[in-house]
Amino acid sequence: MQIFNEKETIQLLETLTNTPSPSGYTTKIMKLMASMLDDIGVSYVQTNKGALIATVKGKNDDRHRLLTAHTDTLGAMVKEVKSSGRLALSMVGGFRWNAVEGEYCTIHTARGEAIRGTILMHETSVHVYSEMGTLPRDEKHIEVRVDAKTTSAEDTRALGIEVGDFISFDNRFEFTESGFVKSRHLDDKASTTLLIQLLKLIKNESIELPYTTHFYISNNEEIGYGGNASVPEQTVEYIAVDMGAIGDGQQSDEYTVSICAKDSSGPYHYELTRQLVALANANNIEYKLDIYPHYGSDASAAIRAGFDVRHALFGAGIESSHAFERTHVDSLRHTAALLYAYVTSPMIDEED
Template sequence: MTKIFDEKWTLDLLKRLVETPSPSGYTTKVMDLIGRELALLTIPFIKTNKGAIIATIKGTNNARHRLLTAHTDTLGAMVKEVKSDGRLKLTNIGGFNWDAVEGEYCHIHTASGKDVRGTILMHQTTVHVYKDASSAKRSAENIEVRIDEKVLTSDDTRELGIEVGDFVSFDPRFEALENGFVKSRHLDDKASTALLLELIRSLKEKGTELPHTTHFYISNNEEIGYGGNSNIPEETVEYIAVDMGAIGDGQTSDEYTVSVCAKDSSGPYHYELTQHLVGLCKKEKIPFKLDIYPYYGSDASAAIRAGFDVKHALFGPGIESSHALERTHVESLKATAELLYTYVTSDMIK
C-alpha cells in the first residue's frame, strides 16, 4: 500500500488537539483549530449552528455520498457550587468515574476569559485529619477543586471571576514515547480527529480522486449524546463513525490494530457495511479486530436514532483505559489510517 500515514504530522496535531481544552459545551477553541487546519489545506467547510464542522471533498459520483465523523469534545466538568471555604463542587460532563480524575490538575475557565489553575481532590484527602480518607466514596459530594490562589471564602473565589456554570477541563498529560505508545487523556476521540485530518491532508497532497463525494464531519457534542445527528447531507448513503475501540476483559480490541465494531449499546451496526470494512482489512492485510462494546454509543448510532436513513458503521484505534488515563500505539493509528484511506478510495456497497 502507498504510504498514507505521516506519523510525525499526526502526532504533532494530536498533541495540539488534546492540549486545547474542549469539554462538551466548551469547544469553540478546538473547532477554531480544526478550521485553521482545513483552511491551510484549502478544503471547503461549513460550521453548523451547534458548532460542528463539515468539510467536503467532491468525488466522481456526486449522487451517493459518504460521511465520516470524529468528535473533538471531551469529558470535563462544570462548577456546581462555590463552597463557603472558597473551594468548588463539580458536576460531571460525560460518563466517567470520579476516581479517574482524582488528583488531576485542571483549568477553571471563567466567563471573563481568564483561566485559573486548580487540583481535583477528595474533600477528605488529608489522612492526618480524616479517618475515612481511603474509604470515603469518590462522588460529586466529596470531590472538589482546590484553587491555586489565596482563597478562604466564597467571596474570595468569586473575586477571581469564578462562578457557577464555569467549565473545568482536565490536564491531558500527553506523551508520545519512542517505542510507539501514545498516552494522554482525551484520545477519545481526538486521536480519530487527527486521523481524519491526516486523511484529508494525504488525499490533497496526492491529488487522489475519490469515487464518491465524501463529507468529514467533526462533531462537538458526542460525549453528551447528540454530536453527529443533524446537518447530514441528504445524499449521504454510508455514515462511518471513527471512534475508539474499547479494551478490557472479554474484548478482542487491542492497541495495535484497528477495531471494527459489530454492535454496541444501540444495537448492531449495518451488517453489510461492517462486513465490507472487514473485507477491506483482509484484502489489504490491515491488522484489525472485530468487537462488541456493551456500554458504548457513537455519533453514527445518534444519527440512526435521529431518523436518518443511512448505512452506519464504526471503527477506530484501540484505546486502553477509556474515559480515564488513556493509551494507544502508533500501530493502531496506522492501521486505522490505512482502513480510512482504503475505504474512501473504494466503491460503495450496493
C-alpha cells in the same frame, strides 16, 4: 505514496489534546479545526451547533459518504462555590470521579481567564481523615482546590469564578520510545487527527474519491448528539471513527484497528461492517472485531435521529477509556490504512 506519517500524526495529536474542549466549551478547538481546513484548502460549512462539515467532491456526486470524529471531551462545570472557597463539580460526559481524582485542571471563567486547580477528595489528608480511603468518590466528596489565596466563596468569586464555568482536565500527553501515546482525550482526538491527515493526503496527492465524501468534525458527541443533525441528504453511508474499548471480554487491543459490530444501540449495518472487514483482509490491515456493551457513537445517534443511512464504526484501540487513556502508534497506523481503503473503495452495492 505514504498513507501514514507518524511524526506529523503524533505532533497534531499532541496539539489537539493540548487544546481544552470539554463538551459545551469547544469554540477554541473548532476555530483551530477551521484554520486547519483552510490550510488544507478544503471547503466546509459550520452548523448552528458549531460542528464543521468539510466536503471533498467525488466522481459520483449523487451518492455520498460521511466520516465523523469528535473534538469534544469529558470535563466538568462548577456546580457550587463552597464556603471554603473550593468548588463542587458537575460532570460533563460519562466518567467516574475516581478517574480524575488528583488531576490538575483549569477553570475557564466567563471573563476569559484560566485559573489552575487540582481535583481532590475533600478528605484527602491521611493525617486528618482516617476514613479517606473508604469514602465514596462522588460529587459530595470530590472538589477543586483552587490555586489562589482563597478561603471563602467571596474570595473565589472575586477571581471571576462562578457556577457554570467550565473545567478541563490536564491531558499529560506523552509519546514513548516504545511507540505508545499516553494522554487524556485520545477519545476522540486520535480519530480527529486521522481525519485531518486523510484530508491532507487526498489534497496533496490529488486523489479523486469515488464518491463525494463529507468529513464531519462534531463537538457534542460526549453528551449524545454530536452528529445527529445536518447530515447531507445524499448520504448513503455514515462511518463514526471513534475509539475501540479495551478490557475483559473484549478483543480490541492497542495495536490494531477495532471494528465494532454492535454497541448499546444495537448492531451496526451488517453489510457495511463486513465490507470493512473485507477491506482490512485485502489490504493486510490488522484488525479486531468487537462488541461494546456500554458505548454509543455519533453514527448510532444519527440512526436514532431518523437518518436513512448505513452506519458503521471503527477506530484505534484505546486502553482505559474515559480515564488514563493509551494507544500505540501501530493502532493509529492500521486505522489510517482502513480509512484510506474505505474512502477509495466502491460501495457494497456497486462492487463488481
